Every structure is written in structure tokens, then in C-alpha cells.
Amino acid sequence: MNKVLFSTVAALGLVAASHAFAQSGDDNMTKLQGMQSTGTSMDIKTIEQTGANADQLRKNLEEIKLPDGFKIDLYAVVPDARHMAVGPQGVALFVGTRKQNVWVVTDRNKDRVADEVKELAPSISFTIPNGVCFSKDGFLFIAEQNRVLTLPAAEFFYESPDVAVGVVVEEGKLVPASEESFNHTARVCRIGPDNKLYIALGQPYNVPPEDKMDLYEKEGIGGIIRMDRDGKNREVFATGIRNSVGMQFNPANGELWFTDNQVDGMGDDIPPGELNRATAAGQNFGFPWFGGGDVRTEEYKNSEPPADAVMPQVKFTAHAADLGMDFYTGTSFPQKYRGGIFSAQHGSWNRTEPVGARVMFTPLNEDGTAGEPEVFASGWLTDSGEYMGRPVDVEVMKDGSLLVSDDLAGAVYRISYDE
Structure with a gap:
């Protein structure tokens, strides 16, 4: 049990x-x-999609700047919207939160605006169900703070308060109880081309003490772990990561790319945020010897870093909080965006002048490395330094449009292109 x-x-x-x-x-x-059946009420909580709140969110979007030909609209009102997973059948969108809810967003008439947003599986008690990801054959995985569940046929069962569910990792077994923290607990997950489940495990500290290093390396805390879809054969895939809250496999070659949030308290302009590329299992990405990029941390300045530490492909603006990312696999955007990476910057807290709150685009070169990143969507951070929204994740829809979640505004936006 x-x-x-x-x-x-x-x-x-x-x-x-x-x-x-x-x-x-x-x-x-x-x-x-x-x-x-659990006997849970069929009166499932739903979120109002019209009215003053939705109208104001649409009005706020008038300030968003996009390249020519693109437009942004409100797709759904989704409280605390964090990481997203588009169902493989295109029936619904599943949205995690850092609270206790997973939301299901349905566009029933396919007018590209949600008709219904409701709670997923109210018969299950979730704890920080931030990470949601699908397998190609229709299994939804939910990575919580310290548990992993799988919901077969989620796009079918979500209409009911009860769902088919399996436990991939039991409560209290994703990280040891001694390391269960209030900090860096938003897990993300993906199913890899090897059909294994990958989960990023942020470590609790700004910079961890040395006496935690052996445990963290063994458990994959401050790293990425992978396992069979039933939870067996767990292993550490990558180490040297502070707190990754966004990853995706390159469909062109199967390489895993991920963002990483870097050390706070080192100044406004250092260290940079990161976009990383894992080309093989077992690589170390330099933390905590490096606080971001090649910037050494004060705590580990006298300790020799791994000789083979992998430096990031992209160095983003310091403290912009780079979170969710996705490869653009659609065909409705212009050619320059196809095969590149969209990523969300949540926005800074540890900076004199705030930065971020935007969507970035990073092209890939022919050799598979990253090109020069550019701002794709901005305007959620006003000139006076007020956040009107804070993008968290991006997800490509089947029609080629791009969804952007926002946990401050409690919304999911849809960016489309019209020549």
C-alpha cells in the first residue's frame, strides 16, 4: 500500500x-x-473561462511584443499553471502546479480557445505535482515532490473523478526523507527515446555543503535520473546540476537538453543561467564548483572541479530563472524556428533591476550545437519593474502553435503565426 x-x-x-x-x-x-470506484463526487472543480479575469488577461496581452506575423491569445485560465503536457491524441492539455492540483484543459470545439479547465483525479491527493509528461502510447507521468505516478489512458479517464493509476516511485522514495525540502521541489520529467523515464531532481541548497556531496551523487539529487517506466533500474544519468526545471530530447538525434538555474547572491550580473546539452550518460555539468557558466563559487573555490565538467551551450542573462523548454517540432512557424529551442524565463528575484519574464528562442547549428539565443516574446515585465506575468513552460501543440504557461497570472497563452 x-x-x-x-x-x-x-x-x-x-x-x-x-x-x-x-x-x-x-x-x-x-x-x-x-x-x-472511490465514491468521490462527480462534481469536479472547474475554472471559469469568461468574465472580468479572462478579459483583463487578454488586455494584458496587448503589451506582449512578438516578431512580425505572430500573435498571442489567452488559451485558458489555469490557476498556478506550471509545466504542461499535450496529450498524444490531442484531446486535452494537462497542467501541473506547485500546489496540490493538476488541471485538464479541453478545447472541445477546436477554436483554439479552451472550453473547460477542471481538476484531474480529485480522488488522488497530490503534493507539488509540477512535472507532467506523456509517453507516446498515452501514459501520463506525474512527478511530485517525492513520488511519481503514472496514469494510463489519462485522455480517456480524465472525465471521471477516478482514474487508472500506477505507482512508479512510492511516496518518500524519489529523494531520501532527510533531503525533502521546501526549496527546489518542482520536478520535471520526460520519456526518452530509450523509452525510459527521466526526472530532474533539484538540490535543496543555494550551494550544498560538502558533506552532502556523496549522498547527492548517489541519489541523483542535483542531477537527472532515469529509470524504466515501472520504476525499476533507476540510475543517475547526469550530475553537477543545481536546479533544472526544464528539459527535452532533441528529436533529430535523441540528445537531452536542459535549463539550469544558477547560484544566487553573487551579484546582479553573475553567474549566467544555462542551457545545457547532454550527449551521453554520466556527464557532470560543473555545479557546485561552478555557480553558472565558468564562474567559480566562493564555497568551492579551493576545491578542484571535475576535469571533464561540461560547460553550457548557452549562457543566459544572470538570474532570469530559465525554466521550461521545448524543441519546435511544428511546421506552422517560419523555417528559422523549426528544430530550434523555445524556453521560458520566469524572472528574477535576486537582482537589483529585474530581468526575464519572457520567452527565448535558441536556434541549433548544423553540427547540433546551439546558436545565438534571441528574445521571442516579451512584455510581461514592465518598464517600471512590475511583473504582469511570469512564464514557466512552453509546449508545442499539434497544430504547430506554441503554448506558454504563467503561474503568476494563472493562465496559459497560445502563440500562433499568420503570414
Whole structure:
């Protein structure tokens, strides 16, 4: 039975309430794994898609700057919208959050605007279900703070409060309980060309102490792990990563690319954010010896970095918080964008003058390396330094348009091209 872990609380009444809640969650998971109904209400929470809030979000988009021929529209109102996964059948979009909900977005009449946004599987209690990703054969994987679930046929079962569900990694087993933190807990996942599940595990610290290094290297904390889709044969794929919250495989050659958020407190202009390219398993990307790019950290300045540390393909503006990314696999955008990388910059907190809150585009060269990045969509950060939105993730739709999630505004936008 999958056991839900709860922090110790002082009040006896709260302990009893937590125990009852945990037992209910365990019972539901057991029933769902046995293909039994949980009795959860069919009155599933939905999010209003019209009215003053949606109107204001559309008005805010009038300030977004895009290259000629592109336009941006509100696709859906989605509270706390983070990482996204387009269903392989094109039926629905699944959106994770850093709270307790996963949302399902459905455009039933295919007018490229969502008709319905509702809670996924209210019979399941999620904890920071940020990472959502699909396999090509229709299995939705949800990487939580410290658990991984898989939902077969999610595009079919999402209409019900109950879903078919499997436990890939049990609660408390993705990272050791001793390393379960409030910081850097937004996991992301992808299914690789080898049909394995890849998950990025951010480490809890700004810069980790040396006595944590052996444990982190063994567990893949501050790295990327991979495993069979049933959770077996777990191994560490990459190390030397501070907190990656965006990755995708290059469909042209199967190489894994990922963003990385770099060390805070080193100044406004250093260290840079990163876009990295993993060409093989076992590579080390330099953290914590390097705080970003080739900038050495104060904590590890007297320690020799790995001789084979891989430097980033792209150095982004410092503290812009580079998060979700996707390769452009569509055909509706002009040729220059095809096969390149779109990535979201969430925006800075650790900077005198804020930066970011935009979507970047990085072309790839013929040899598979990164070209020069450029700003693709901007305007969520005003001239006065106010954030009107904070992009988190990007996802290519089947029609070739690009979705952008925004956890500050609670929205998903759609960028399209019209000659």
C-alpha cells in the first residue's frame, strides 16, 4: 500500500485529523489500483473561462511584443499553471502546479480557445505535482515532490473523478526523507527515446555543503535520473546540476537538453543561467564548483572541479530563472524556428533591476550545437519593474502553435503565426 508521509504536528487533534486524511488517501489509491470506484463526487472543480479575469488577461496581452506575423491569445485560465503536457491524441492539455492540483484543459470545439479547465483525479491527493509528461502510447507521468505516478489512458479517464493509476516511485522514495525540502521541489520529467523515464531532481541548497556531496551523487539529487517506466533500474544519468526545471530530447538525434538555474547572491550580473546539452550518460555539468557558466563559487573555490565538467551551450542573462523548454517540432512557424529551442524565463528575484519574464528562442547549428539565443516574446515585465506575468513552460501543440504557461497570472497563452 502506498503510504502518504506527513510532518509531525504538535496538536493532538491535528495529528488525528492528519491520520484520518492519510488513511483516506491510502484507501483511494488502493481502490484505484484495483480499478475500483472511490465514491468521490462527480462534481469536479472547474475554472471559469469568461468574465472580468479572462478579459483583463487578454488586455494584458496587448503589451506582449512578438516578431512580425505572430500573435498571442489567452488559451485558458489555469490557476498556478506550471509545466504542461499535450496529450498524444490531442484531446486535452494537462497542467501541473506547485500546489496540490493538476488541471485538464479541453478545447472541445477546436477554436483554439479552451472550453473547460477542471481538476484531474480529485480522488488522488497530490503534493507539488509540477512535472507532467506523456509517453507516446498515452501514459501520463506525474512527478511530485517525492513520488511519481503514472496514469494510463489519462485522455480517456480524465472525465471521471477516478482514474487508472500506477505507482512508479512510492511516496518518500524519489529523494531520501532527510533531503525533502521546501526549496527546489518542482520536478520535471520526460520519456526518452530509450523509452525510459527521466526526472530532474533539484538540490535543496543555494550551494550544498560538502558533506552532502556523496549522498547527492548517489541519489541523483542535483542531477537527472532515469529509470524504466515501472520504476525499476533507476540510475543517475547526469550530475553537477543545481536546479533544472526544464528539459527535452532533441528529436533529430535523441540528445537531452536542459535549463539550469544558477547560484544566487553573487551579484546582479553573475553567474549566467544555462542551457545545457547532454550527449551521453554520466556527464557532470560543473555545479557546485561552478555557480553558472565558468564562474567559480566562493564555497568551492579551493576545491578542484571535475576535469571533464561540461560547460553550457548557452549562457543566459544572470538570474532570469530559465525554466521550461521545448524543441519546435511544428511546421506552422517560419523555417528559422523549426528544430530550434523555445524556453521560458520566469524572472528574477535576486537582482537589483529585474530581468526575464519572457520567452527565448535558441536556434541549433548544423553540427547540433546551439546558436545565438534571441528574445521571442516579451512584455510581461514592465518598464517600471512590475511583473504582469511570469512564464514557466512552453509546449508545442499539434497544430504547430506554441503554448506558454504563467503561474503568476494563472493562465496559459497560445502563440500562433499568420503570414
